[in-house]
Amino acid sequence: MRTCFQHGLGAKQFANALRVQQLQQYDELHLQYLYFIKNSHSLHSFLGHCVQLFLPFENHSPNGFAGFVPSAQWLRDLYNAYIEDHAKKFNQHTAMLSADILAIDHSFKAPKQITKINGEQAFIGLLTGTNERGEIRLCNLVAMKAHSQFxxxxxxxxxxxxxxxxxxxxxxxxxxxxxxxxxxxxxxSLQEGVSPIEKHSQLESLEVPSNVVISHPLQSTVQINNAMRSIIQLLPDYDSSFGADKDLVIGLDTEYNVEVSSHRYVTGQGQTAIIQIACGNNIFILQIGAMIASGCLPIMLKQVLSNPCIIKVGRNVGADLQYLESAVSASPKTFVGTVDLGKMTKECLVSKDAWIGLADLCALMLGKCLNKNVPECISDLWENDTLSEAQICYAALDAYASLCIYQKLLMISVPSPLPLDTSPAPSTPILLYSSDKSCLIAQGCVSHHYGADEPFNGINVTKMQCVIEVSDVLVPGAKLPIYGSKKLLSSFGTPLFHMVCLKSHLRLAPPPSPSLSQDLPSHNGPSSSPSSFPSSIPTDDLEDAPGTDSNSLEKSVASMLDDLESTASSSLSLSGCSIDEQSQELGDEIIKKVASMPWDTTHQSWVKKDAFHIFHQFYLPAAHGCRVDFVRAFWDSLFLPDQGDKSRIESWGAKQQPLVTYEYLLCTKPKWVLDRCKRVIPPPEQLYPLVAKVFNIYGSLKDAKSGAPLFNKAAWGVAQQVLELIRKGFLSDPLDIALYKLLFYERKTGLPIYRCLQGTNFTEGGVGTFNSTGLPWQSHYDIRLINCLHEILLTLEADGLISNIPEGIIPKGWINGNFYVPSTEVFGILPIPEALHEKSGMVQYNESIHRSQTHCHTGSSEPPWEQIVRSWNASANQDSMLSYKLIEHLRLYYNGTWKSIANVKQTYAETTAA
Structure with missing residues (x-):
């Protein structure tokens, strides 16, 4: 039965097979009986005996066949009992495997088919890890996606x-x-000999000075009130002259758990867990997660957040306070007095982008590196009762950096409006802004043609207007409402030129500030062209695009790889293809942006992105004429053939009749070539220009029929992420680790046959024993039996009863787990972490109580999830028939089944009403 199960025959099919064999045996006996009667017919007639009929299959009398076939469920229970009895042997064997090269992957499809309770899946994902031989080294069902689970x-x-x-x-x-x-x-071990790849790693790391005191995390209301009272006491006494120059400035930031979807996309944030405040020589770490869950904050903290005389500076600090207002049900704009550092840097002309990140601000203004390449940046541990030293340091640095950046920005002059009652002198440096005053579009000076109430080019210049001389156009496409209708800035020609504009659109250009001693240092890369293209797509990682439909008009690039072998080569000529200018412009901006980022070839990571998953990211028009050629070009730019193997294949092909080339074989028999030719992913500085060139050539090509470009905005966003992964070295092969293993030399061609170790393909399935033994498995699968046989043979050999153990009895390379300490490693279902037990209101684990964690089957509303799950589990603690729930289960059920049912009910209601 176990052998049948291992080869894809299920319990129901096995039960049917048993029944067929039983019925066949019954009929064989029946036939023998009938032949016997026929051959002894004369004897029976002579004796006058009446022939007894052969009893039915199910007859259980002493002479009956007593046919019985166990049910499929009985066979399942039997097999489960067998596996549970031998689980320790299986776990021991798996735990003793090596893991020099480890590939891990989460599957969110398999758990949907494994165990369901009341129609709902019981596990969120399946974590699988395979080693360098393709053996499963890790296999666990997880109840949630958080790192703490696995x-x-x-x-x-x-x-x-x-x-x-x-x-x-x-x-x-x-x-x-x-x-x-x-x-x-x-x-x-993954950090040995590797420096973290940080965007500004060439700069000195930012550290909190020794004279600045970082408080221990404050958890109680009394502790937080006392700390906030010390801040309020720093405010000067109020008087009529109290103004901005006497305001108290604090650096403020918040931390929260990150929520990740089943596709490993960052989908949102949890409730605010930490507030860190930098004030003077003190940094306060406030743990407010439990208070937010109850909908309240300490009174003194509220006073600090709502006091307009206490200026809170930080990156996107206004959104942080709005989230706090919503969490405690406060009125809008209750928490005031914020300064967004991103907007401030744009106003000071330090940055063109108001969305610049805190790490970039730190490098730009302080010349320091604020390390964001740490687990705390995307973590689900901020709500823990006890924070680690790394968490405390990370939180403190964010608040301290915000305060330091603000103080640095105060030293820079801000462009000031032109006075409306006086005329500025000619040659006064000015800045021209867009109509909404949000974007700098040109710069120059006041024209010498400008004179109050004097016409210019037939235009009567009023006191509200000014004549300027433009020396530099930054946004040629900007429109100016000054000549009766809106006129493009580019229509004035190339600088220098004179024009009339409103004074309200002008600002006096500040003098160069000596306080900003250094700008971002230049970097060497494939291209040094700067770009201000705003990045709105996270580049840490890539995931299968959510919501993609296999029946849609777009097709995954990965789904086309298997078709390439049967597709004839199409020597596409790109010379006649038309270009989509908008797509081309977007692609150029993205490529320039990534190329202008820091480029440090000394760094390399021992954690690598699976290059084969890259092809799953691109969803291209299924009918686009350039689609297949792009896949080939992208593949060839990413995986370069080993020159030695390529030469051997070419030499072999030259001897064939008729002659065959490497290119012909690659096009017609790609798998044949890949088995005999190693593929190398080169270092970043070599890989980047190859891939960027492919994106640049194919991305903007129009389809002859639809006119749509190959890359839309989403595809260019994926291209940007791929280029960033290349720049950081996450795709390139390590220099001193072999990723191909020679299996044997093919007898017919004399060419080597390789096995590839790259990527996470082994975790997707199809793992066999050939990779570890070099031969197909020729034995059974009973680990206990092999171990005992091995042990007794070694004992007999040691006692001199046998001379040696015959070859082939024990599988080659077998490691006997009986000779080692028992494993404590967990395979199968991982337990819920103890911290989550308490947080979710579960009682301590008791093996005598059988209660599972499954999905919620009730129509609960959107957050607060934590209150809902604690309320449910409190009932489950009293009723053993109820199953425990986790927040992930509640959210998954709510976003799936519950919303679907609600939509059906709403549709019926509207239909009835109509």
Whole structure:
């Protein structure tokens, strides 16, 4: 039965097979009986005996066949009992495998088919890890996506690798690069000889000075009130002259748990867990997660946040306070007195982009590197009762950096409006802004043609207007409402030119500030062209695009890779293809933007992005004429053939009749070539220009029929993420780790046959024993039996009863788990972390109580999830028939089944009303 199950025959099919065999055996006996009667007919006639009929299949009398076939469910229970009895042997064997190269992947499809309770899946995902031989080293069902859920499994594996004499992982592949910080914490070997890839890593790291005191995390209302009272006491006494120059400035930032979708996309934030405030020589860390959950804040903290004389500076600090207002049900604009550092830098002409990040601001204004390449940046541990030192340091640095950047920005003069009652002198430097005054569009000076109430080019210049000389146009497409109708700035020609504009659109250009001693240093890369293209797409990682439909008009690039072998080569000529100018412009901006980022070839990461997953990111028009050619070009730019293997194939092809070339074989038999030719992903500085060129050539090509470009805005966004991964070295092969293993030399061609270790393909399935033994598996699958046989043979050999163990009895390379300490590693279902037990209101685990964690089957409303789950679990603690719930289960059920049912009800209601 176990052999049948392992080869894809299920319990129902096995039960049917047993029944067929039983019925066949019954009929064989029946036939023999009838032949016997026929052959002994004369004897029976002579004796006058009456022939007894053969009894039915199900007859249970002493002479009956007593046919019985166990049901499929009975067979399942039997098999489950067998697996549970032998689970320790299986776990021991798996735990003793090596993991020099580890590939991990989360599957969110398999759990939907495994275990369901009342029609709802019981597990969120399946975490699988395979080693360098394609053996499953890790396999766990998880109840939630948080790192804390599967951290125990990874740490146990790390400990047992050392216990059993294996080395720690030297290289790890993942489909989600945002996990790299977490993986480096669990496996310190992944940090050996590697410097973190940080955007401004060439700068000195920002640190909190020794004279600045970082408080221990404050949790109680009394502690927080006392700290906030000390801030309020720093305010000067109020008088009629109290103004902005006497305001108290504090740096403020917040931290929260990050929510991740089933596709590993960052989908949103949890409730505010931490507020960090930098004031003078003190930094206060306030743990307010529990208070936010109850809908209240300490009174003194509210006074600090609502006092307009206490200026809160930070990046996007206004949104942080609005979120706090919503969380505690405060009126809008209750928490006031904020200064967004991004907007301030744009007003000071330090940055063109008001959405500039805090790390970029720190590098630009302070010349320091604010490290964001740490697990705390995207973490689900901020609501823990006890914060780690790394969390405290991370939070303190954000608040301290905000305060320092603000103080630096105060030293820079801000462009001031032109006075309306006086005329500015000619040659006065000015800045021209757009109609909404949000964007700088040109710069120059007051024209010498300007004179109050004097016409210019037939225009009567009023006191509200000014004649300027434009020396530099920054936004040629800007429109100016000055000549009766809106006129494009580019229509005035190339600078220098004179024009009339409203004084309200002008600002006096500030003199160069000596306080900003350094700008962002230049970097060397494939291109040094700067770009101000705003990035609105996270580049840490890539995930399958959510919501994609296999029946849509767009098709995944990955889904086309299997079709390339059967597709004839189409020597596409790009010379006659038309270009979509908008797509081309967008592509140029993206390529220039990524190329202008820091480029440090000394860094490399031992956590690598699975290059094969890159092809899953692009969803292209299924009918586009350039689609297949783009896939080939992209593949060839990413995976370069090993020159030695390529030369061997070319030499072999030259001897064939008729002659065959490498290119012909690659086009007609790609799998044949890939088995015999290693593929290398080159270093970033070599890979980037190759891939960027492919994107630049194909991205803007129009389809002859539809006229649509190959890359739309979403595809260019994916291209930007791919280029950033290349720039950071997350795709390139490591220099000193072999990713191909020679299996054997083919007898017919004399060419080597390789096995590739790149990526996470092994975790997707199809893992066999050939990779570990070099031969197809020729034995059974009973680990206990092999171990015992091995052990007794070694004992007999040691006692001199046998001379040696015959070859082939024990599988080659077998490791007997009976000779080692029992494994403590968990395979299968991972337990819920203890911290989550308390947070969700679950009682401590008791093996005598059987209660599962499943989805909520009730129509609950959108947040507060934590209150809902605690209320449900409180009832489950009293009623053993109820199952425990987690927040992930509630949210998944709400966004799926509940909303679908609600939509059906709403549709029926509207139809009835109509």
């Amino acid at each position: 951290e125990m499994a990874l740490r146990n594996m790390s400990n047992l690798l050392t216990t059993y004499g294996h080395s720690q992982p030297a290289l790890m592949y993942t489909d989600n690069m945002s996990d790299q910080g977490f993986l480096k914490q669990v496996f310190p």
